[in-house]
Amino acid sequence: MEKVIIDLCYEYDKNTLKELFNNAFKIIGFKPHTSKILLKPNLLNSKSPDKAVTTHPVFIQAIAEVLRDFSCHVYIGDSPGYESLQKVLKNTGIIKIIEEIGLKTVSFNKRVMKKYEGISPYKRFVLGEDPLNYDLIINMPKLKTHTMMGMTLGVKNTFGFIHSLDKARWHLRAGQDRLLFASILIDIHRIVNPSLTILDGILGMDGDGPSNGRVRNFGIVAISQNAFHLDEAIERFIGIDTSLPITTLARKNGFIKSYEVIGRSTGYIKDFMMPETMATDWNLPVPIKGILKRAFIKKPKILKALCKQCNVCVNACPAGALSPSPHSKPVFDYKKCIRCYCCQEMCPEGAIKV
Numbered sequence: 001m002e003k004v005i006i007d008l009c010y011e012y013d014k015n016t017l018k019e020l021f022n023n024a025f026k027i028i029g030f031k032p033h034t035s036k037i038l039l040k041p042n043l044l045n046s047k048s049p050d051k052a053v054t055t056h057p058v059f060i061q062a063i064a065e066v067l068r069d070f071s072c073h074v075y076i077g078d079s080p081g082y083e084s085l086q087k088v089l090k091n092t093g094i095i096k097i098i099e100e101i102g103l104k105t106v107s108f109n110k111r112v113m114k115k116y117e118g119i120s121p122y123k124r125f126v127l128g129e130d131p132l133n134y135d136l137i138i139n140m141p142k143l144k145t146h147t148m149m150g151m152t153l154g155v156k157n158t159f160g161f162i163h164s165l166d167k168a169r170w171h172l173r174a175g176q177d178r179l180l181f182a183s184i185l186i187d188i189h190r191i192v193n194p195s196l197t198i199l200d201g202i203l204g205m206d207g208d209g210p211s212n213g214r215v216r217n218f219g220i221v222a223i224s225q226n227a228f229h230l231d232e233a234i235e236r237f238i239g240i241d242t243s244l245p246i247t248t249l250a251r252k253n254g255f256i257k258s259y260e261v262i263g264r265s266t267g268y269i270k271d272f273m274m275p276e277t278m279a280t281d282w283n284l285p286v287p288i289k290g291i292l293k294r295a296f297i298k299k300p301k302i303l304k305a306l307c308k309q310c311n312v313c314v315n316a317c318p319a320g321a322l323s324p325s326p327h328s329k330p331v332f333d334y335k336k337c338i339r340c341y342c343c344q345e346m347c348p349e350g351a352i353k354v
């Protein structure tokens with residue numbers, strides 16, 4: 001039976017984490033000897049690690065050193081939201097680890113076409129890097145909420161294989177249909193097919209994540225060879241509704257089977273705040289939901305006092321619903337807005353609220 005290991009660990013202590021990872025490898029029988037391995041952390045933006053947006057550098061250092069002890073060749077890559085990979089690696093401090101350990105960085109800026117018959121209506125996906133270039137992929141998500149999907153855990157983290165410009169296109173295709181977007185995320189995850197998912201939930205985020213929510217010291221590290229199982233186990237562990245779109249579709253399509261939770265199978269994080277947007281996902285046909293959503297579901301709004309007029313939100317909006325304004329904050333066209341909240345996710349100043 002597949003396993004999900006959930007450990008409690010409240011600090012980023014490298015040696016503690018190395019011991020934890022080595023023990024986990026033994027328990028699940030993971031033997032990465034001499035493999036060419038790609039680490040795929042969450043590198044959404046260049047905020048400092050204490051903001052809990054990105055996988056913590058010490059977390060990455062610990063796994064990289066463990067893999068080095070197995071004589072692996074280790075690469076690290078992602079496609080950040082709107083900044084260059086180099087800037088994100090520098091500002092998060094990960095670049096020092098890369099230099100110290102000798103990791104190779106990979107920018108996900110290729111165009112690798114994958115034909116795939118999955119559960120979404122789409123059959124072609126363009127990835128920024130070919131997962132088949134590596135023997136193993138280790139998926140390293142952060143434990144965070146997400147204004148559109150509720151949570152961003154293991155399955156959602158592999159969306160980073162899509163180049164940032166193409167991410168906006170997928171958002172536009174899915175529009176306001178969370179289940180459709182979940183089906184796309186699941187197909188991409190199954191194409192990437194990571195061998196291991198290691199969740200950094202030591203520092204995480206609740207509220208209006210994934211970049212401007214509330215930082216929490218959850219003290220959780222979770223490890224599994226199956227991210228569908230890991231995601232469901234974590235949703236149960238933190239005591240939230242496990243009918244979020246990805247988990248719901250994964251269960252319906254048979255991607256979640258029986259699995260064993262090792263370590264802390266039950267737990268309760270006090271006062272865990274889901275994004276407010278999740279309270280209004282009515283179970284209605286998409287066209288009707290669209291009309292109601294435009295009328296009632298929270299609109300993104302810009303807090304003028306915080307806005308630096310950088311126009312990152314304008315460029316991130318897949319629907320063209322934001323326009324720059326020469327001497328003021330960008331302006332919304334709510335008739336075009338599909339409520340994907342990419343603008344809120346990408347705003348570096350936390351100036352967009354929903």
Ligand code: SF4
Nearest residue numbers: 307308310311313347
């Ligand atoms: S709302 Fe945020 S992303 Fe948009 S222009 Fe202002 S600071 Fe930049």
Ligand code: SF4
Nearest residue numbers: 317337338340341343
């Ligand atoms: S304005 Fe924001 S929420 Fe609306 S479509 Fe654009 S990015 Fe999505």
